[in-house]
Amino acid sequence: MGGKRAHVPSKASERAAWLRGEIDRHNRLYYVEAEPEIDDPAFDALLKELESLEAEHPDLITPDSPTQRVGGEPLAGFQTVAHDIPMLSIDNTYNPQELRAFDERVRRGLGGDQPNYVTELKIDGVAISLRYENGRLVRAATRGDGERGDDVTANIKTVRAVPLRLEGNFPESLEVRGEVYMRRKELARLNALREAAGEPMLANPRNTTAGALKLLDPKIAAQRKMDIVFYDVAARENDVFVSHWETLALLRMFGLPTSKESKRCKDIDAVLQVIEDWDKKRETLDFEIDGLVIKVDAATHRRRLGATSKSPRWAIAYKYPAQVARTVLKNISVQVGKTGTLTPVAEMEPVPLAGTVVKRSTLHNFEELARKDVRVGDTVEIQKAGEIIPQVLRFIPELRPAGARPFKIPSKCPECGGEVHKDPEGVYLRCLNLSCPAQVKERLRHFASRSAMDIEGMGPAVLDQLVETGLVRGPADLYGLTQSQLENLERMGKKSAQNLGAAIEASKERPLSRLLNGLGIRHVGGHTSDVLASHYGSMETLMEAPSGELTAIHEIGDVVAASVHDFFETHENRAMIARLREHGLTMVDTPPSSADGPRLFEGKSFVVTGTLQHYSRDSIHDRIKTLGGRASSSVSAATDYLVAGEKAGTKLNKARELGVNVLTEDEFDAMAGSA
DNA sequence: ATCCCTCGAGTTCA
DNA sequence: CTCGAGGGAT
Numbered sequence: 001m002g003g004k005r006a007h008v009p010s011k012a013s014e015r016a017a018w019l020r021g022e023i024d025r026h027n028r029l030y031y032v033e034a035e036p037e038i039d040d041p042a043f044d045a046l047l048k049e050l051e052s053l054e055a056e057h058p059d060l061i062t063p064d065s066p067t068q069r070v071g072g073e074p075l076a077g078f079q080t081v082a083h084d085i086p087m088l089s090i091d092n093t094y095n096p097q098e099l100r101a102f103d104e105r106v107r108r109g110l111g112g113d114q115p116n117y118v119t120e121l122k123i124d125g126v127a128i129s130l131r132y133e134n135g136r137l138v139r140a141a142t143r144g145d146g147e148r149g150d151d152v153t154a155n156i157k158t159v160r161a162v163p164l165r166l167e168g169n170f171p172e173s174l175e176v177r178g179e180v181y182m183r184r185k186e187l188a189r190l191n192a193l194r195e196a197a198g199e200p201m202l203a204n205p206r207n208t209t210a211g212a213l214k215l216l217d218p219k220i221a222a223q224r225k226m227d228i229v230f231y232d233v234a235a236r237e238n239d240v241f242v243s244h245w246e247t248l249a250l251l252r253m254f255g256l257p258t259s260k261e262s263k264r265c266k267d268i269d270a271v272l273q274v275i276e277d278w279d280k281k282r283e284t285l286d287f288e289i290d291g292l293v294i295k296v297d298a299a300t301h302r303r304r305l306g307a308t309s310k311s312p313r314w315a316i317a318y319k320y321p322a323q324v325a326r327t328v329l330k331n332i333s334v335q336v337g338k339t340g341t342l343t344p345v346a347e348m349e350p351v352p353l354a355g356t357v358v359k360r361s362t363l364h365n366f367e368e369l370a371r372k373d374v375r376v377g378d379t380v381e382i383q384k385a386g387e388i389i390p391q392v393l394r395f396i397p398e399l400r401p402a403g404a405r406p407f408k409i410p411s412k413c414p415e416c417g418g419e420v421h422k423d424p425e426g427v428y429l430r431c432l433n434l435s436c437p438a439q440v441k442e443r444l445r446h447f448a449s450r451s452a453m454d455i456e457g458m459g460p461a462v463l464d465q466l467v468e469t470g471l472v473r474g475p476a477d478l479y480g481l482t483q484s485q486l487e488n489l490e491r492m493g494k495k496s497a498q499n500l501g502a503a504i505e506a507s508k509e510r511p512l513s514r515l516l517n518g519l520g521i522r523h524v525g526g527h528t529s530d531v532l533a534s535h536y537g538s539m540e541t542l543m544e545a546p547s548g549e550l551t552a553i554h555e556i557g558d559v560v561a562a563s564v565h566d567f568f569e570t571h572e573n574r575a576m577i578a579r580l581r582e583h584g585l586t587m588v589d590t591p592p593s594s595a596d597g598p599r600l601f602e603g604k605s606f607v608v609t610g611t612l613q614h615y616s617r618d619s620i621h622d623r624i625k626t627l628g629g630r631a632s633s634s635v636s637a638a639t640d641y642l643v644a645g646e647k648a649g650t651k652l653n654k655a656r657e658l659g660v661n662v663l664t665e666d667e668f669d670a671m672a673g674s675a
Numbered sequence: 676a677t678c679c680c681t682c683g684a685g686t687t688c689a
Numbered sequence: 690c691t692c693g694a695g696g697g698a699t
Contacts, residue, residue, distance in 0.1 A: 337685070345686095356688055364685085364692090389687055389690055523695075525683045555681090557696045636680055650690085 012053060016060045019050040023066045024163065024255075031161040031257045064136050064164040069157045070222045078150040078214070085234040087129055087143045087177065089310060090293060090317045096272055099294070102316045103268035106296060109305045109313065116297040117265045118244045119274045120231055122317055124206045124288040125181025126213060128156065129234060132174045135166040142213060152213045156180070158222035167255040176256060178230035182209045183286045186225050191399060201399045203328040203349055203379045205288055227287070230256040243297045264297060275318055282320070291319035324383045324393065325358070327351035331376055332363070332407050334414045338442035338520055340431040342410060342420060344369050346380070346392050353384060361390040366409045367427045375404040413438075434572075440474070441467050443520050447475045450618060451526050452518030453507040457500040465489050475518065476576050478504055479583035512539060512589040515580075521567045523560045531555050532564070539577065539587040543568045600672065601629025605638055609652060610645030612665050620668075627672060635660060643668045 023046050030036045030043075047066060054061045061068065093099045106115060127143040140156035142149040156162055159180060166174070182205035190208070191201050202208045212224040230251045233241065241247045248258045265271045271294055282289050296302055296314035305313040331347040344363040351358055361382060363369045374380055374392060379399035382390050409429070413420055418433030431439065441463050448458035455478075466472040471485060481504065486497035510518075513533035517526050524532070535553050536542040542564075550561035567573055581587060606624045608617060608631070615623070620643065621631040635642055635654045642655040643663045655662050663671070 335685095339684080341685080343685075358687080360687070362686055384687090384690095523683070527682060555696065559695055632681070634681065638680065 012057050013060055016050060016053050016057070016065075019046055019053070020062075020065055022046055023050065024165070024167075027066070027160065028163070028167065028255045032252055032255055034260065066164070069160070069164070070218050077216070078152065080144070080148050081139065081141050081151045082148045083129060083141065083144075083146070083234075084175065087127060087146045087149070087234075088307060088312055089146060090315050091311050092291075092317045092319050094319055096275075099272065099275075099316065099318055100268060102294075103271075106301075106305065106314065110301055113301070114267060115301045116243075116245075117268070117271050118248075118262055118295045118297050119265060119271055120262045120293045120295070121259055121278070121285075121289045122291040122293050122319070123179045123181045123229065123259075124204075124290045125179040126206070126210050127177065128152070128180050128213075128228070129175060129177050130156065130162070130230075132166055132170065132176070134172060135170050137162065137164050150214070154218040155213050155215060155221040158218055159226045159228050161228045161257050163255045168253040170254050174254070175234035176230050176251065176254075177232040177234055178228050178256075180209055180213065180226050180228045181205060181287055182212075182224065182226050184288070185286055190224060195401060198402055200330075200377050201328055201379045201401055203326045203399075204351065207327075207349060207351065228257065229259045231258065231262075231293075242299055244295050244299075244302075245297055279320060289320075291317055293317050324381050325351045325353040326379055326381055326396070327358075329374055329376055329378045329380050329392075329395075332369070332374075334410055336413060336415045336431055336436060336438035336442070338439060338446055339522065340413075340433075340436065340439050342366075342413065342429040342431060344407065346374070348380070348382070351382070353382060353390065358382060358384075358390045361392050363392060365427045366407075366429060369407055373406065375400070375406055377401045377404045415439075435473060437467050440472075444472065444475065444478070446520050447518040448478075448507075449518075452514050453510050454514070455500075455507045456503045457496065458503065461491070462489060462500070474576055476579035476583065479508070479580070479585070508583065508585045510586065512537070512542075512587055515539075515585065515587060516542075519567070519573075522563045524564060528555070528560060533589040537589050539581075543574070543577070599628030601627040603628075604640040605630045605632050606641050606643060607632050607635050607639050607651060607655075608643045608645075609635075612643070612645040614665065614669075623672060641668075 023043070026036065026038060026043055026046070050065070051067050054065065054067055091102075093102060107113065129141050129143070129149070130137060131139040131141075137153070137157065139151060140153045140162075141151055144150060157164065184205065187202060187205045187208060194201060202211075208224065209226055212221050212226060215221040215224075231248070232244075233247055233251070235241070241250065245264055248262060251258050263274055265274060275292055278289070278292060294316050296305065302312070302314040307313055328349040329346055330349055333345050333347055335343045335345050337343060344366060346361045346363050348359055348361065363372070363374070372392065372394065374395045377400070378395040380395050381393040383393055384390050410420065412418065413431035413433060413436055415438035416431065416433050416436035418431050418436055420429050421432050422429055433439070441460075444458075444463050444467070445460065447453055448455040448463075458478075463472075466478075466481075466489070471481065472478060481501075483497060483501055486492060486500055487494055489497070492500075511533065513526075513529045516524065516529035516533055531553065532542060536545065545565075547561050547565040550556050550564055551558060556564075601624060606629050608620055612620060624631045632639065635651050635658065637658050637660075639655070639658075639660050641661045641663050642651060643665065644652050644655075645665055652662065654660075
């Protein structure tokens with residue numbers, strides 16, 4: 001360094017040009033080669049000198065000067081720009097078997113040839129496309145929908161690892177793709193600042209990066225130090241590159257940083273070894289990865305494989321099972337259920353977890369909430385129970401903002417302001433106001449649902465209006481609605497109103513069991529409704545049944561009997577049922593007649609799991625029942641058959657453990673169809 | 676009294 | 690899907 005100073009040109013413009021060259025060179029040594037020659041203070045000194053020089057001689061400023069990373073004025077908004085070559089997404093695999101299946105597809109597609117693969121870390125950041133014209137960065141765009149994204153050039157320029165001009169023998173026009181991301185250390189630094197300022201914590205680097213790219217003021221974006229790696233050139237079929245491996249080398253020659261962790265593998269076994277190695281090692285990285293990307297190396301092979309409209313056939317992502325994710329708890333809201341239960345719900349910054357984007361999760365009840373002690377503003381860890389339902393595990397004490405206060409248990413119903421009361425035995429808080437609009441809506445939703453009265457078109461939007469306007473207070477009111485009242489609802493055309501009216505009318509024919517289920521009597525669901533309806537056959541006899549008589553029925557005990565008895569003793573409920581009768585509801589059970597055919601499944605218990613081709617869950621349950629079988633919801637030793645469709649989960653495993661007969665859909669049809 | 680099987684209730688997301 | 694708890698068998 002010192003030696004070069006001797007022939008530093010003295011003229012300001014030459015000095016400025018030299019400084020720019022040096023700064024670019026050191027940037028490159030730092031970010032691309034990872035072999036810095038000078039330390040940070042020395043680098044900053046060069047930058048400072050250039051800044052003051054440019055301040056004295058503003059005419060010396062060039063658009064690609066390293067001092068111009070933070071552009072001038074904040075933007076009014078982001079322009080949408082089209083990608084010349086679409087940014088395809090990559091298919092995911094989640095286990096070695098799926099990856100081997102990919103390998104087999106590839107080799108079949110190559111007529112048996114064995115391709116080389118390149119593995120790359122799949123950094124959890126934001127995909128980006130950068131365009132260089134004559135070596136100058138002219139545009140940076142997010143992936144968006146793959147066809148068009150947002151122009152984030154001003155913010156991308158603040159990423160120090162992004163060269164503003166290319167080096168080497170670059171083509172006149174070049175579009176490159178990479179991933180912008182944030183290191184864990186940087187996130188920790190930002191959070192320390194935010195904590196001191198009493199601002200909400202940033203939960204994860206990915207969201208923070210995405211947020212930073214969308215900041216309208218590049219000066220603020222510059223304060224969030226982001227990083228980038230490049231992994232591809234956007235090119236068409238006739239590209240000049242021989243292999244992916246060489247493309248990566250070329251990117252480095254242009255001064256574009258690439259990952260040092262990419263590897264070339266001779267077959268899928270070698271790839272799986274790399275995956276296994278990183279499974280343990282990934283925690284030691286200073287940034288987050290959610291898996292690896294595996295790409296066929298040779299360009300000739302890629303061309304033979306081609307792409308579907310969504311993704312290339314020559315690349316696949318391998319994702320590590322992301323069991324837990326971190327996000328920020330933005331708010332705790334309180335929901336009112338159909339029985340008046342107040343349930344606290346965690347509203348979170350959306351975060352990807354095990355294949356979906358999670359933003360809400362139940363906190364069950366206020367005792368549970370107090371036990372977990374999560375507070376608004378906390379960073380929380382969430383996981384998915386059985387790959388489906390998100391749960392809040394815990395908060396991260398180090399990331400708790402200073403002012404976070406424990407959630408206050410509501411003393412009034414948040415929906416109607418009514419009195420709340422703690423369930424004597426249970427842990428639940430309940431709104432006691434039976435005409436609380438939230439409860440009314442929930443009860444009506446249940447009444448109209450598929451497993452009850454099955455009124456098509458009676459969705460939440462319609463019910464909201466009907467209840468808010470006071471037209472409907474209970475199930476009986478639905479049958480008094482006029483056609484013009486329906487038509488006057490928002491977003492309701494004449495045709496939709498007619499359909500809805502017809503659906504309401506049709507629901508009058510539902511058998512007693514469905515009506516009972518719809519009434520929402522405590523402890524009485526679909527199954528118990530069936531039992532009661534088939535025992536009594538009509539509403540009248542059931543209503544007058546004494547408690548002792550009810551308990552004599554198989555599967556009805558003290559608790560259920562008392563609940564049913566109480567329900568029919570209550571004046572309001574009797575009045576409602578009288579009104580339903582006036583409106584002409586059937587209110588009788590349709591007993592199985594011998595004309596229904598043979599009861600092939602008599603005494604047999606079935607459980608259904610997974611997605612079926614020709615049945616909905618309800619329709620197969622109906623079919624089982626008409627044939628005299630029992631459709632149950634959980635597998636046990638008492639289960640005779642499990643019908644397993646696509647994506648069967650834990651039930652299938654349990655059935656195998658217990659030695660329960662497992663049927664495919666076709667096998668089930670064969671059994672049922674021979675009727 | 677205790678176990679096991681089910682049901683009901685509350686739950687999320689595409 | 691999971692939890693808690695009702696119902697019945699032991």
